[in-house]
Amino acid sequence: MSRVAYRINWDNGASACGTFPWTFDDRPAAEALGKSWADESNQRDFGTTEPDEDCYTFDVIEVEIPDDEDCEIDDGGRKAGLNMGQP
DSSP: OEEEEEEEEEEOSSSOEEEOSOOBSSHHHHHHHHHHHHHHHHHHHHSOSSOOTTSOEEEEEEEEEETTOOOSBSSTTTTTTOOSSOO
16 A cells, blocks of 8 residues: 655755655655755845745655655654754
């Protein structure tokens, strides 16, 4: 059996894209981390958090994982030691 989990596809708007290695139990946690990553990256590189076609962007995608597989991230990234703008 399998269940739905979530991953983040990222794009730097210029020359690279990929999928972050973490899997989330719920979409809001993935959305929050993706938005935080994009906002921080755009602010750092472009001085804005308003994305355009040349800025960092993300999409949350659904993936199927086995029922007995734990998600690496189920708390918005804190368990994995990520600090993407979160307390």
